[in-house]
Amino acid sequence: MSDGPYKTLPMRRSWKTVAKRAFIPAFTLSQIREVIGPALGGDWRNEASGPLVNALQQILVDDGQGSLFPDQAIADVQALRGRCASTMDASLVDSALDALADGFAGRTAMEQAGVGALESRLLANCRQIEEHFLRDGPQGRAAGVRERLEAALRGFSLNGLAREILDGHRGPTLQVPVKRDSLDDGVSL
Numbered sequence: 001m002s003d004g005p006y007k008t009l010p011m012r013r014s015w016k017t018v019a020k021r022a023f024i025p026a027f028t029l030s031q032i033r034e035v036i037g038p039a040l041g042g043d044w045r046n047e048a049s050g051p052l053v054n055a056l057q058q059i060l061v062d063d064g065q066g067s068l069f070p071d072q073a074i075a076d077v078q079a080l081r082g083r084c085a086s087t088m089d090a091s092l093v094d095s096a097l098d099a100l101a102d103g104f105a106g107r108t109a110m111e112q113a114g115v116g117a118l119e120s121r122l123l124a125n126c127r128q129i130e131e132h133f134l135r136d137g138p139q140g141r142a143a144g145v146r147e148r149l150e151a152a153l154r155g156f157s158l159n160g161l162a163r164e165i166l167d168g169h170r171g172p173t174l175q176v177p178v179k180r181d182s183l184d185d186g187v188s189l
Contacts, residue, residue, distance in 0.1 A: 011048075011128065014039035019129045022148045023141065032152035037161050039125070040118050044165055047088035048117070053182075055080055056096055060110045074100050092117040115161030122158070 006078025011019070017035050059076045077096050084090040099109040128147050133142035165181040 006167040011125065012039070014042045014117075015125055015129070018125075018149075019145075021134070022129065022145045022152070023133065025144075025148075029148065029152045029155070032148060033156050036122070036152065036156055040122060040161060041165065043088060043121050045119070048087040048092065049085050049089050050085070052080060052083050052085070052089050053092070053166075053169055055083070058111055060096065060100075060105075060113070061107050066094060073105075075082065088117055088121060095120070100175045110166060111159065114166050118158050118162055118165075122153070126153075170179065 018032065018039050021032045023034060033171065055078065059080075074097065077093060077100065079144055080091070080093050084093060092113055096113035098110065098116060099112035102112070104112050126146075129149065130142055130146045133145050
């Protein structure tokens with residue numbers, strides 16, 4: 001007997017937790033939602049290059065010239081593309097270019113870049129989870145996993161997470177759930 005198809009997912013432990021909660025119907029949407037932030041925060045901590053984020057922040061926020069000379073800001077951000085060391089870095093630079101093209105400037109452009117990078121990673125990991133369940137999971141359960149992930153994401157705020165990460169915080173971390181060992185500690189209704 002298998003422990004579940006989420007055990008063999010080639011992802012970080014935090015994303016396996018997201019997959020497990022999406023797969024098992026006993027977990028509520030809020031319980032799925034509460035592990036998505038720590039999973040994204042972990043990806044940011046592991047993959048976003050501090051020097052690149054600082055350089056991008058310097059161009060978009062600290063310099064103050066970005067709003068006066070938008071073409072120069074775009075050229076400076078494009079120059080950062082060669083310093084990307086991960087897909088998260090590349091996504092951050094691409095999202096910053098998109099934010100500048102959409103007319104955002106300063107702190108708002110930096111937040112939009114963070115939101116874009118996190119959203120790109122979130123969607124890619126959700127697709128990977130769904131594809132894994134299509135291959136290795138019980139027939140018919142992959143559609144349920146996708147629906148539960150989409151429903152959980154409807155109440156999730158990427159803007160708040162991006163703001164928290166860009167303000168110098170390390171992002172949310174996965175909290176160990178309280179052990180329930182009494183009959184009164186059953187499933188919440």
